[in-house]
Each structure stands twice: as C-alpha cells, then as structure tokens.
Amino acid sequence: MVSSPNPAPNNVKRRNRWIFIAIGVFIFLFCLYGIYWFINLRGEVSTDDAYVSGIQSPIVAQTSGKVTKVNVINTDLVKAGDILIILDDTDAKLAYQQAKDSLANTVRQTQVLYINADQYLSKIKSDEISLQQAQQDYQRRISLGRKDDVSVEELQHAKQTMELAQLQVEIAKQQYQANQVLLHDVTLNEQPAVKQAADTLRQAWVNLQRTTIKSPITGYVARTNVEVGTQVSTQSQLMVIVPQEPVWIDANFKETQLQDIRIGQSVSVTSDLYGDDVTYQGKVVGINMGTGSAFSLLPAQNATGNWIKVVQRLPVRIELDKQQVNQYPLRIGLSMNVTVDVRNDEGQVLTTTQRTTPFYESNALVLNLDDVNLIIENIIEQNTYRVTTEQ
Structure with a gap:
C-alpha cells in the first residue's frame, strides 16, 4: 500500500501565520487607539450619570375654597396669566x-x-x-x-x-x-x-381675586393633582408648570474626575432621547458645594464604625446652547451623556462673581391695586357729608 503525505505541518504553519496576523492587527489597532487617546481623549472626562434639570413652578392656592372649574390638564401649554383653576367665590x-x-x-x-x-x-x-x-x-x-x-x-x-x-x-x-x-x-x-x-x-x-388661580409663567402643565369639587387650602399643591427653557444639565462626576474641571470649559452633550444624531454644545457654569449624599435627607454617618468607602459624585452644572434647546427640546429628568474638555485649565473651581439680575422672574401673579383704590376713593367720596351754607 502507498501512504499519502502528512498535511499536518502545512496546517500548523498556516494557523501560526493567521495568529501572527491577528496579533499584528491587534497591536496596530491598539497603537491607533493610543494615538487617538493621546491627541483627543486625554483632555476629556465623561460621565453618563447626568440628567436634565429645569424650573418647576408649583401652583398653590393662596386662599381656601372648593374647586368649581379646572381649565387645563397635563401636557397643556399655558401662557403667563392664563386662568388654570377657579374656586367658589361666595x-x-x-x-x-x-x-x-x-x-x-x-x-x-x-x-x-x-x-x-x-x-x-x-x-x-x-x-x-x-x-x-x-x-x-x-x-x-x-x-x-x-x-x-x-x-x-x-x-x-x-x-x-x-x-x-x-x-x-x-x-x-x-x-x-x-x-x-x-x-x-x-x-x-x-x-x-x-x-x-x-x-x-x-x-x-x-x-376675591385669588379665587381665580392663574399661571405665573409660560410653560407646560404637569403633575396635575386637582379635580372639580376638591377642597383646597393654602398648603395644597395643585399642579406644576414647567417652562421649555431655561434647562440645564446636572452631571454627577466622580470625585476622582473633578481635579481638572473648571468653570467655563466647553462641554459636548448627547441625550438618550435624540441619540448621537444631536450633540448639544455647552459650558461648565458651576460646581456644587456638596455631594448628593451630603445633601440627602438622611446623610451617611461614616463615624459610626460601620464604614465602607464609596467613591462620591459631585454635581456639575452645565449650561446648554439656547438655540439648540429650542430646536431640540429637552424634558426634565432625561438621561444625558456629558463630555467635558478639560484641556483649558484657566477657569476657576468656584465662582467669584455674584449674580446681579434675577435668574428667573414673573409678575403675572402680582395684583394691580389701582382698581380697588379707585373703589375706595369712590366710597369715601360718596359717604363724605359736606355742609352747604347760604349767604
């Protein structure tokens, strides 16, 4: 019988060659990533523990009474001064x-x-x-x-x-x-x-005027908690009005990431809502003075002896470009992915300037007393007795 040649040595050589090629490709990609990290990523810190924050204006009755009319419901758009709820004014x-x-x-x-x-x-x-x-x-x-x-x-x-x-x-x-x-x-x-x-x-x-409950700001109705027939008091929160802007990002960075973060640094932000198709541009405007655990209702007592070290997170406030927010509206509580460019280290860790103008204001609920003052003048005039004398 004639024996066939053994193909094992050829298979081993072929396998070794592919292994070397794979290792070479891996090393090449690793080098490319190293170069990319050194050029671009080395000066950035990122977190996905970030959420949209904004103004939530609570609507609270300023007088007690029974609700006779509710004009709005959740998601409705209201303007400043619009009538939301009417109470019995008897x-x-x-x-x-x-x-x-x-x-x-x-x-x-x-x-x-x-x-x-x-x-x-x-x-x-x-x-x-x-x-x-x-x-x-x-x-x-x-x-x-x-x-x-x-x-x-x-x-x-x-x-x-x-x-x-x-x-x-x-x-x-x-x-x-x-x-x-x-x-x-x-x-x-x-x-x-x-x-x-x-x-x-x-x-x-x-x-009497306060039996008509109006919206203090322009925004959208949320968290409605009132129905016709409800007896409300001055402690009753009836709903919340949320304006489209201003909104900002509270990015919770680890304490090990805060060393190079400064006020004024540029930030790129993406949301889970719009994905990577929309990238918001912003800047760091402030770093909170305490961690979330320090300001919690029941802060951790690390001196009790039962202590386990946990890396803390500190909220960093990020202001977004208003035009982008108007084009791609955000909602309070949405998850965001934040990347801060920390290469510019000329900014400050804590702000040294005071705010000179109100952050947000509205005069929609301020009552004009001119009408009632005119009524008072008329009552005094009508009840004033004038003596007439005949010459």
Missing part, C-alpha cells in the same frame, strides 16, 4: 361686600369728629361770652357792695357764677383738645380708622 364676595360697608360706616363715623370740632369751638366761644358776662356782673356787684347796695349772699352767688363759667370754658377747651387728638390735624382719608377699613377692603378684594 364667601369671598360676602367678605368683600362687608368690607365695603364697613369702610362706608367708618367714614361716616369719623366725620363726626370733624363736626364735633366745630361744635366744641362754638361752645368755647359761647362759654367765653358767658364767662365775660359773669365777670362783668361780679365786678358790678363788687362796686355796689362797697356802697352796701347788694347783700353779701348776692355777691357770693355772683362770684360762684363767674367761677362756674370759668370751669365751663376749661371743660369746653379740654373737650376740643381731646377731639383734636383723635383728628391729629390730618384729612379724612388719612385717619387711622379709615385707613384700617380701607386696608381691610383691599385684603378682601385680594382674597
């Missing part, structure tokens, strides 16, 4: 009307003080005339008494009448002064009782 209307009546009554009662002032002045003049007459009578009787034309008893009565007239003048002056203390030389509108009644009316008017 009690508020009654209190408002009572405050109007109380102001009118106070104005009328306070005017009595001004009228009394005129009466007291007239009484002083009348008593002074009576005193003058009593003094003259007493002087005449003294002259007659020297001639024994009047009795001692009549002279004594004349003296007592004069003294009584003096007391009447003093009493009238004291009454006038007491009344002036109440008036204090101010106009009717500035009298404390009138001002207090006017303030009570303003408060009643404000409470």
Whole structure:
C-alpha cells in the first residue's frame, strides 16, 4: 500500500501565520487607539450619570375654597396669566361686600369728629361770652357792695357764677383738645380708622381675586393633582408648570474626575432621547458645594464604625446652547451623556462673581391695586357729608 503525505505541518504553519496576523492587527489597532487617546481623549472626562434639570413652578392656592372649574390638564401649554383653576367665590364676595360697608360706616363715623370740632369751638366761644358776662356782673356787684347796695349772699352767688363759667370754658377747651387728638390735624382719608377699613377692603378684594388661580409663567402643565369639587387650602399643591427653557444639565462626576474641571470649559452633550444624531454644545457654569449624599435627607454617618468607602459624585452644572434647546427640546429628568474638555485649565473651581439680575422672574401673579383704590376713593367720596351754607 502507498501512504499519502502528512498535511499536518502545512496546517500548523498556516494557523501560526493567521495568529501572527491577528496579533499584528491587534497591536496596530491598539497603537491607533493610543494615538487617538493621546491627541483627543486625554483632555476629556465623561460621565453618563447626568440628567436634565429645569424650573418647576408649583401652583398653590393662596386662599381656601372648593374647586368649581379646572381649565387645563397635563401636557397643556399655558401662557403667563392664563386662568388654570377657579374656586367658589361666595364667601369671598360676602367678605368683600362687608368690607365695603364697613369702610362706608367708618367714614361716616369719623366725620363726626370733624363736626364735633366745630361744635366744641362754638361752645368755647359761647362759654367765653358767658364767662365775660359773669365777670362783668361780679365786678358790678363788687362796686355796689362797697356802697352796701347788694347783700353779701348776692355777691357770693355772683362770684360762684363767674367761677362756674370759668370751669365751663376749661371743660369746653379740654373737650376740643381731646377731639383734636383723635383728628391729629390730618384729612379724612388719612385717619387711622379709615385707613384700617380701607386696608381691610383691599385684603378682601385680594382674597376675591385669588379665587381665580392663574399661571405665573409660560410653560407646560404637569403633575396635575386637582379635580372639580376638591377642597383646597393654602398648603395644597395643585399642579406644576414647567417652562421649555431655561434647562440645564446636572452631571454627577466622580470625585476622582473633578481635579481638572473648571468653570467655563466647553462641554459636548448627547441625550438618550435624540441619540448621537444631536450633540448639544455647552459650558461648565458651576460646581456644587456638596455631594448628593451630603445633601440627602438622611446623610451617611461614616463615624459610626460601620464604614465602607464609596467613591462620591459631585454635581456639575452645565449650561446648554439656547438655540439648540429650542430646536431640540429637552424634558426634565432625561438621561444625558456629558463630555467635558478639560484641556483649558484657566477657569476657576468656584465662582467669584455674584449674580446681579434675577435668574428667573414673573409678575403675572402680582395684583394691580389701582382698581380697588379707585373703589375706595369712590366710597369715601360718596359717604363724605359736606355742609352747604347760604349767604
């Protein structure tokens, strides 16, 4: 029998050749990655523990009452000043009307003080005339008494009448002064009782306006927690309004990654919502003053003896480009992937400048008191008594 040649040596050589090729390719790719890391990645730190944060404006009732109408629901767009909820205003209307009546009554009662002032002045003049007459009578009787034309008893009565007239003048002056203390030389509108009644009316008017609950900002309705018939109080959170912007990123970097992070460094951000197709550009605007565990409701007590070291994370606040956010809106709580370019180390770790303008503000809930002030002026005008004199 003729034996066939053994192919084993050829297979071994072929296998070894592929192994060497694979090792060479691996080493080549490793070198390429090393070069890429040295040029690009060496100056970057990244984290996927990052989330979108933004403003959540809570809608809370400013007065108690029963809900009669709910105009919005979750995801609805509302503008600043739009009516969200209406409460039953029966009690508020009654209190408002009572405050109007109380102001009118106070104005009328306070005017009595001004009228009394005129009466007291007239009484002083009348008593002074009576005193003058009593003094003259007493002087005449003294002259007659020297001639024994009047009795001692009549002279004594004349003296007592004069003294009584003096007391009447003093009493009238004291009454006038007491009344002036109440008036204090101010106009009717500035009298404390009138001002207090006017303030009570303003408060009643404000409470009536607050039965209509409005949106403080422009945004989207979320976390609605109210229905028609619900009894709400000033502690009841009814819903939340979330504006589209401003939004920012809270990126939780490990403490071992924070050494080179500075305020002002450029940041590239991608979201799980849009994927790698959309890359947001931003910058570092602040580094939190404490870790998440330090600010938690129940912070860790590492001094108890049961201690296990855990790498902590510190929130870094990142501001995004507003145009990109408007083009590709984000929602609060979305996961983000953050990469910070740390090659520029000229920035600061902590900001040294104070904010000079409000971060966010709205005047939509500020009530204009011009209307109720006009109502107060009309009530005072209508209940002011004016004396007319005929020549």
